[in-house]
Amino acid sequence: MMDVFVYGLLLLSLSKCVESKSPHIVFIVADDLGWNDVGFHNPAIISPNINYLAKHGMILNNSYVQPVCSPLRNAFLSGFYPFKSGLQNFVILPQAPSCAPLNRTLLPQKLKELGYATHMIGKWHLGMCKWECTPTYRGFDTFYGYYNGKEDYYNYTVLNGTDFRDNKEPIRPNEYSTYAYARRADKIITQHNKSQPMFLYLPFQSVHQPIQVPEIYENMYEDIKNDGRRKFSGMVTALDDAIGNVTASLKRNEMFEDTLIIFTSDNGGMPSYSGNNYPLRGGKATIYEGGTRASAFVYGLGLQKPNTVFDGMIHAVDWMPTILSAAGGGQVSGIDGLNMWPSISEGVPSSLRSEFIYNLDDSLVPIMGRAAIRMGDFKLIEGFAGTYNGWYPVPENEEDAKIDEPKVDYYQLYNLRDDPNERNNLHTKEHSMLKKMKERLNEYRKYIVPPVTEKPDPASNPNKYNGYWTPGWC
Structure with a gap:
């Protein structure tokens, strides 16, 4: 009888160990994806992988972001409102001698303190005038992507320079960027030491303009007569395939069941570039709901009520402390973000987040x-x-x-x-x-700080750096 009792205690203790294991976390950000640009809001969009994760996870029905890119990414990673960071006015332009405040501790730095391997694939857009502004100096073990806000999906250029790095090395992939990011994600997942928790921040270029997509995806929407909308819809499906490739890699490497996946757009879709937020009002670069209410969901380890819709409010600044909590970290003081993980994980909307600033x-x-x-x-x-x-x-x-x-x-x-x-x-x-x-x-x-400077600095000229946008000039 004693042996049975001891065995039962052992099983209980093992189950608690499993429950308390830090999850792998994959944080996916879609660029300029509108409320009406995903299949779980609009059945005309072909996004089976996104739809599956959303419907079998938890759709976040009141998840709010910032109207444009740089302010949003700073909010995600720092937990501070843009108006407290000098990022309330616009995005950080390639020639601007500015970046997200360097005196702030970012999410990947906090996760490294918890033992995580931290990787970033995709769009940075938090400044690059000096190396200290860039991802591998701000908590990421590896970086594969671009520093600025937009670029060509095939030749990786913006304005008069190429913008792409493998860590600090300037390179130029030879394929559509969405393919390149999925391929690198598979490599990182496959090579990862499974005994260590992994944080993969995956802010895709898709579906930001320029509106470019392989023909195979555009042809899936032959019934759409509007040229821009047809191509844009194809871009969403290409993004969905890439997300499917990431989840397939997690499964193939026996990590999927131990992973928490977070998906969100960074702002609303831009009507002039075929994004759509209907029936919400406005779009990207506005503080109407169409610019700030995100298509978002969570899926995987830690969710006690999957297959549900969560109606509680969550804001972009909340993701930093929320992800840290999901990873097993403690509370973060002195930031604008609130830890929403207890509410999300239990599927019980709380009054914790009842107020926020759009801009x-x-x-x-x-x-x-x-x-x-x-x-x-x-x-x-x-x-x-x-x-x-x-x-x-x-x-x-x-x-x-x-x-x-x-x-x-x-x-x-x-x-x-x-x-x-x-x-x-x-x-x-x-x-x-x-x-x-x-x-x-x-x-x-009372807490507004002046906006960062957007005055172009000629020292940024890529022609001085073998044609690449390169840090080290501010």
């Missing part, structure tokens, strides 16, 4: 929106909201892509529970709520 920019020209705040069900927009003010159905032909922009009031107040598509402005009816939210916005204004 806060008091610059003369607030390119991606002056100010917006969410408090409970209510959202207040103050001033310029961004370039795209309207609602943009999927274009059936070339002419459908041209839509008039509606006129808007300086203050826009919406109850997103009743009006998720922001059609009924309540600013003249909800006087007390308007006053309360304006006061709260002004509280946040």
Whole structure:
């Protein structure tokens, strides 16, 4: 009888060890992917791998991001709002002598303290004027990708230079970038020491413009008459295949069951480049829901309620402490992000995240929106909201892509529970709520730091570095 008791205790202790094992974490970011650009929101899009993971995992129905790339990536990795990082006005341009604040500890640095191997594949876009700004100096063991915001999918050039690195070495892959990233992910997964937890940050180039895709994928959408939308849809399917290749590699290397997969877009789709957020309002570079409410899900190890939709709010700044918590780390103090892992893992929406800032920019020209705040069900927009003010159905032909922009009031107040598509402005009816939210916005204004400089520096010229965009000039 004693032997049976001891055996039972041993089994219990082993099960607890398994439960407490740090998961491998794959953090996938799709670039400029709209709300209506994935199959689990729009059945016209062919994305079986994304659909499977979303539907068998947990769809995050209220996951919020930033209107454009650099501010969002900084929020993901640092846990700070862009307006506290000088990144509230726009993206970091190739010639700008700027980068994400160097006095901040980023997510991969924290994960390395927990024993993780950390790898990055894809788009950085957090500055590259000095080596200290780049991925392998900011916590990643390896980097395979590009430093800037966009480039050609085949020749890897932007403006007058090539932008691609294997760690620090300038190279140029000889295939469509989505293929190259999936191939490198397979190599990293295959060569990984399975006894060590792995963090793979995989911010794909897809589906950011330029709109380029192998013909085999475009031909899957012959019924779409709008040329840009047909190619864009093909790009989504190419991305989906790449994600399928990554999950297949995890399975082949017996890591899939021990992996937590996180998928999110970085901002909304851009209507002028065939992205689509319908029925949400606006798009990329706006603080409307179409620019900031992300297609997102989590799948895998640690989820107690798979096959569900999570309606709790989560913001981009939350991913840093949330991922650390999933990895077995402790609380992070002094940041804007909140640890949402207990809520997500248990599938129980909490009141922890009930408020956030969409953007806060008091610059003369607030390119991606002056100010917006969410408090409970209510959202207040103050001033310029961004370039795209309207609602943009999927274009059936070339002419459908041209839509008039509606006129808007300086203050826009919406109850997103009743009006998720922001059609009924309540600013003249909800006087007390308007006053309360304006006061709260002004509280946040106390913490604004000046935007980083975007003034081009001629020292950045790739012609000085054998034709490659290269750090070391600021």
